[in-house]
Amino acid sequence: MKTCPGHPAPLPVMDSKTDPRFPPTDWGLVHSAQDRQNAAGRDALNRCISAYWKPVFFFIRAKGYPLHRAEELTQDFFLKFFSRDWIRPADQQRGKFRTFLLAILSRFLADEGPQRKPFQLAFDDQMVVISALRVASEGSFEPSDQRTPEALFMREWAKAVMATVDKSLELWCFVQGRPDWYRVFRETYFPAGESSRISQQELAQRLEVTRDKVRYALAETHRKFVELLRAEVAGQVGPDDDLETEIRDLESLLAD
Numbered sequence: 272m273k274t275c276p277g278h279p280a281p282l283p284v285m286d287s288k289t290d291p292r293f294p295p296t297d298w299g300l301v302h303s304a305q306d307r308q309n310a311a312g313r314d315a316l317n318r319c320i321s322a323y324w325k326p327v328f329f330f331i332r333a334k335g336y337p338l339h340r341a342e343e344l345t346q347d348f349f350l351k352f353f354s355r356d357w358i359r360p361a362d363q364q365r366g367k368f369r370t371f372l373l374a375i376l377s378r379f380l381a382d383e384g385p386q387r388k389p390f391q392l393a394f395d396d397q398m399v400v401i402s403a404l405r406v407a408s409e410g411s412f413e414p415s416d417q418r419t420p421e422a423l424f425m426r427e428w429a430k431a432v433m434a435t436v437d438k439s440l441e442l443w444c445f446v447q448g449r450p451d452w453y454r455v456f457r458e459t460y461f462p463a464g465e466s467s468r469i470s471q472q473e474l475a476q477r478l479e480v481t482r483d484k485v486r487y488a489l490a491e492t493h494r495k496f497v498e499l500l501r502a503e504v505a506g507q508v509g510p511d512d513d514l515e516t517e518i519r520d521l522e523s524l525l526a527d
Contacts, residue, residue, distance in 0.1 A: 317399045320349050326427040333420035346401040348379050368507045369428050429524035439499045456492035
């Protein structure tokens with residue numbers, strides 16, 4: 272299997288069970304977000320937006336909308352998606368959540384037109400603000416000339432999946448009482464800047480532990496990373512989609 276830059280590969284086949292201490296994956300998260308009358312629903316709403324606003328935003332930018340108009344439309348899309356219950360006709364038995372969301376987004380953008388005013392922020396006291404997320408985020412928001420809006424959407428979706436899994440792994444290490452394990456994982460597979468991956472011996476010296484402890488931490492975190500990744504991907508696809516194919520597709524999107 273082709274190795275995707277920036278994360279461990281190849282990804283072995285593993286059975287996984289969703290840990291109840293971690294947030295639900297897309298289908299469950301979005302359905303939970305429909306109930307904004309309680310704190311759990313509002314939390315699910317904002318976690319969903321915070322995790323997956325970039326695919327929507329990049330798609331809109333790639334359609335030619337300027338930065339601030341794209342912000343408005345992204346906010347407007349999520350407001351309407353949840354307030355108008357656009358999730359209701361979705362059926363996990365019929366396929367991928369990202370495909371469903373892209374179809375709804377394309378329809379929304381076609382209906383908007385260039386002059387339509389944004390939807391009134393009826394839930395602005397509950398919903399995270401897209402402009403704040405953009406300012407806090409790193410990287411350029413200029414759309415690539417080499418990719419279609421649909422391709423940008425899928426790539427940003429893949430990156431969002433990986434970011435969600437990474438956060439879940441960090442939480443798992445914290446729950447285990449081993450935040451140092453997460454540091455070992457990050458410095459091995461996601462080194463900062465342009466630096467190359469550090470060797471286990473170098474990492475052991477830096478952390479002032481034995482190489483065996485570094486090796487054990489990597490084995491445990493890699494195992495959990497794969498488990499969390501498989502659970503995340505499985506929660507976004509339908510019963511007829513092959514999980515191994517989906518993970519290969521994810522790797523391909525990230526390597527592109």
